[in-house]
Amino acid sequence: MAPELRADAARNRARVLATARAQLAEHGSALPMNEIARQAGVGVGTVYRHFPTRQALLEALVVDSLARLASEADRACAEPNPLTALERLLRSAFGLLADSPGLDAVLADGAPQYPEALNLLGGFAASVDQVLARARAAGVVRAELAADDIRRLMCGMQHAIQTGGDVASKVDLYAQVLVAGLKAPEGAARADDSSQPPARGQSVPGDSRARGR
Amino acid sequence: MAPELRADAARNRARVLATARAQLAEHGSALPMNEIARQAGVGVGTVYRHFPTRQALLEALVVDSLARLASEADRACAEPNPLTALERLLRSAFGLLADSPGLDAVLADGAPQYPEALNLLGGFAASVDQVLARARAAGVVRAELAADDIRRLMCGMQHAIQTGGDVASKVDLYAQVLVAGLKAPEGAARADDSSQPPARGQSVPGDSRARGR
Amino acid sequence: MAPELRADAARNRARVLATARAQLAEHGSALPMNEIARQAGVGVGTVYRHFPTRQALLEALVVDSLARLASEADRACAEPNPLTALERLLRSAFGLLADSPGLDAVLADGAPQYPEALNLLGGFAASVDQVLARARAAGVVRAELAADDIRRLMCGMQHAIQTGGDVASKVDLYAQVLVAGLKAPEGAARADDSSQPPARGQSVPGDSRARGR
Amino acid sequence: MAPELRADAARNRARVLATARAQLAEHGSALPMNEIARQAGVGVGTVYRHFPTRQALLEALVVDSLARLASEADRACAEPNPLTALERLLRSAFGLLADSPGLDAVLADGAPQYPEALNLLGGFAASVDQVLARARAAGVVRAELAADDIRRLMCGMQHAIQTGGDVASKVDLYAQVLVAGLKAPEGAARADDSSQPPARGQSVPGDSRARGR
DNA sequence: GATGAATGAGATTTCATTCAT
DNA sequence: GATGAATGAAATCTCATTCAT
Structure with a gap:
């Protein structure tokens, strides 16, 4: 469905993404486009081609x-x-x-x-x-x-x-x-909600990984 | 306690504040310093003298x-x-x-x-x-x-x-x-706490942060 | 003598030329290659294949x-x-x-x-x-x-x-x-030069450059 | 009459001019603004402040x-x-x-x-x-x-x-x-033009600048 | 070969911040 | 101190040219 990027374009895109990810981790979501381009070894134009706005990059x-x-x-x-x-x-x-x-x-x-x-x-x-x-x-x-x-x-x-x-x-x-x-303010849970959840995605009971990290 | 601003300085400070308040109301907390200075009819330097950072102005x-x-x-x-x-x-x-x-x-x-x-x-x-x-x-x-x-x-x-x-x-x-x-998860409110609030400004024992993680 | 272009290539070449001519007439000799390609309905590469440089196109x-x-x-x-x-x-x-x-x-x-x-x-x-x-x-x-x-x-x-x-x-x-x-500065035209023009393409004696500076 | 440049601004202006002059001598009147800024050790903004267009710089x-x-x-x-x-x-x-x-x-x-x-x-x-x-x-x-x-x-x-x-x-x-x-095509110089040239710097009737453009 | 997406160099603008006066 | 012109980093766009397909 995606327009099948050219191999070199994909490589550049990946480089930009990697650089941007490092920036994001280190300096937050400011994502200076010029700096990212420089670090990724591509022109700014390339960054903008792949990601027209900072939001798109994010x-x-x-x-x-x-x-x-x-x-x-x-x-x-x-x-x-x-x-x-x-x-x-x-x-x-x-x-x-x-x-x-x-x-x-x-x-x-x-x-x-x-x-x-x-x-x-x-x-x-x-x-x-x-x-x-x-x-x-x-x-x-x-x-x-x-x-x-x-x-x-x-x-x-x-x-x-x-x-x-x-x-x-x-x-x-x-x-x-x-x-x-x-949660509802009162303890007023309604009578019954034994309705089975819909089958979507099929689940595993007790998949209890609580929070990640 | 403040160093008693000179009259003109006080006037400038007030102008900057008024302009900044209008900006804040209209365009959010971006507070473009140059623009505020221009609208207030003072130089940017004046804005910075009174408010060294945007946070200070805020x-x-x-x-x-x-x-x-x-x-x-x-x-x-x-x-x-x-x-x-x-x-x-x-x-x-x-x-x-x-x-x-x-x-x-x-x-x-x-x-x-x-x-x-x-x-x-x-x-x-x-x-x-x-x-x-x-x-x-x-x-x-x-x-x-x-x-x-x-x-x-x-x-x-x-x-x-x-x-x-x-x-x-x-x-x-x-x-x-x-x-x-x-609110505490359980209904486990302790018996009574009709104790009068402590005198103002006084600290309260047991202020320790609870569990670490 | 030309390598006998394929029919489609010839058509493309002609289209590019026509478009470029219009550009030349309208916007001078800037001849933006991308724009010409776009207007001609071909890729830029095609323009460059037929005309490696702007000078060539010109x-x-x-x-x-x-x-x-x-x-x-x-x-x-x-x-x-x-x-x-x-x-x-x-x-x-x-x-x-x-x-x-x-x-x-x-x-x-x-x-x-x-x-x-x-x-x-x-x-x-x-x-x-x-x-x-x-x-x-x-x-x-x-x-x-x-x-x-x-x-x-x-x-x-x-x-x-x-x-x-x-x-x-x-x-x-x-x-x-x-x-x-x-014209020669003086009225010093030499006697007569009714000699017939020499055959075309043939060089002429006396082509020497005169004084240096 | 000129707005009396600030000392540092004058220095920067001079640097830009010197760099631009070198560029002009070496690479002609292309005058790449970014490159000049880089070589002059100033920001592009500074170049543009002093010379809003390439023509102005020229x-x-x-x-x-x-x-x-x-x-x-x-x-x-x-x-x-x-x-x-x-x-x-x-x-x-x-x-x-x-x-x-x-x-x-x-x-x-x-x-x-x-x-x-x-x-x-x-x-x-x-x-x-x-x-x-x-x-x-x-x-x-x-x-x-x-x-x-x-x-x-x-x-x-x-x-x-x-x-x-x-x-x-x-x-x-x-x-x-x-x-x-x-020079006039014929040897038909008019009779006399012994009129002395007007005193230097003084204007002459018919001094109108020709076409305004 | 023929194609056009992709590239990057450069142009130009904006703006927070500095600093000579 | 008060001032605002001056600065440069970064944003964003344009376009000639290349090159993977």
Whole structure:
């Protein structure tokens, strides 16, 4: 589906990506295009050809993480218990956000330029939607929350984590705060939600890897 | 206490602040120094003399809001019920954050350059500390939370609010989520905490940060 | 003699030429290769295959004019009066230069890449040589002038014409200036030069360059 | 009259000019701005601040030559004999053109951006006008020629000189050709032109600069 | 060969920050 | 100190030319 890059072009693209990834890890998401071009040993024009905007470059850098985000969310859909499903989804997402510099920026932007990133983000949103719908039906989360609120709140928590030191230890704590905060205020879980989750993605019960890292 | 600015300098400072405030309201916290100088009718150097960094300018712009933040937090300390006190504190803070563009950035930075801002933020932190200590003593909030976590989480929520449209309606919702998330997981509130709030400005024992990771 | 282009290649070549001609007429001799390729509906590579350099393309565009230039010069050789012959030659050349955008550039370059253009230019030079030799023998032009000076001076005049507005009216005036300037300073025309012009393409004695500086 | 450059700015300006002059001498009037900035040890922005366009830079590079051109032309005005005056003017101009790379481009452009260059060129034109008026009055030059034609023809001759090798020896020859070409076709000098040249620097009726462009 | 996507050198602009006056 | 002209790093775009397919 992608236009089958020419071999040399693919090589250059890869070089740029590698350089940009190093920059991202070291100097954050500023991603100076000229500097990246220089370090990658290509002209600026080449960088711009492959990645018309800094946002596009950022998306390309996190597309793998985005894929994992979507896939983990999909797997969470298979979890029978609605609340557990939501928790799994959030924890895996937090783990990825913590490990993938730049992912938060793309998630915060909400509207990727690249179709691939857009699709992946859409898939993630769909999974969130589904998990959320079940949780809501079960009465275990606030009824006012939509899938997009989850995205925003995740970004917010990530921001809180990065706003200060002691990052590692905060991931868990803030994740717990968020999960707890999403729950329906009362203990008023609705009667029954034994509806089996849809077969999507087929799951493994007890895939309990909590948070990454 | 301030070095008594010369009259013209004071006038320039005021002009710069006014212009910067307008910019902040209109174009966000980018605060282009050249542009502000131009609009204020002064040289860039003058802007830099009064405000060595953008952060300093930002602090100067929100110092009033910061004062109100501290004062509202102080008032919350007077609230007898520990949980109510915390809720009051958070709600007032959220209200101010929503109304004061730039305040979130200063809060997120955590370490103001200007003594005045630093003091105000310190006062706010002290109030939070106190309210939190009482709440923790009453068992109504997670034991792991320190005052600085409250600051960070507030910034995170603010970030979540701004990451997307529909800002107005999200303020309340996300504030509720945060308040709920902070509460101790179990209904295990300790027997009674009708103890009067400690005298203002005084620290509270047991302020230790809880578990490491 | 040309390697018999494949039918499609010939069609492409023709398209490129047509497009380039339009560009030349409209936007001068800048001839942006990418743009021409785009307008001609071919790839840039195709343009470069047919015309390795902009100069080559230019030569191809003016080859007809070059042919007419050579042919008119050849006809001028037949004129019995040596001065009239020179004048005819120059006037026809100026007429062509004025009507053929790009011809001046090829003439100024002096050393075409394409054999065809090179031959035509050589033919023109030979005619100039011959006319000049007779004029010199008759004492009606400066003895120091060689055929190549004529070429250069023609280019110079063309440049003068284009350096400023009012092009049409200047063609004649500057041509007259040149013709007059070439004439031998004194009225010292040598006795008679009714000798028939030598056979075409043959060189002429007395072509020596005169005084150095 | 000039805005009194700051000392460091003047130093930078001088550096840029020196570098540009070297480029001009070595690689012609292409004047790559980035390269000049690099070699001069300044940022591109600095080059652009001092010289907004390549043409402006070129003008700055030849302003001295332009001054000498104007001054020599002014001196030629003092020459009593109208034809000699014209010849002196042209010869000095050709000498300068041959020695000042870039001067021809500015002369050919005809409309400098910099006031200083514009004034100097205007002064030159005025002198040409005056010399020409006298020569015309004396009947020694073609009546159709205006001062601007002289400028254009000079540029044309310069072009002819540069279009080919043997530059040194052509300067004189082509200058002679031009001078001769400008003379009135017939020996029909008008009766008398013993009128003394006007005092130097003083204006002459009919001093109007020819075409404004 | 024929093709056009891909390349990189350079042009030009913007803007935060410095520093001579 | 107060000032704003001056600086240069980086952003972004254009285009002639190359070269993998």
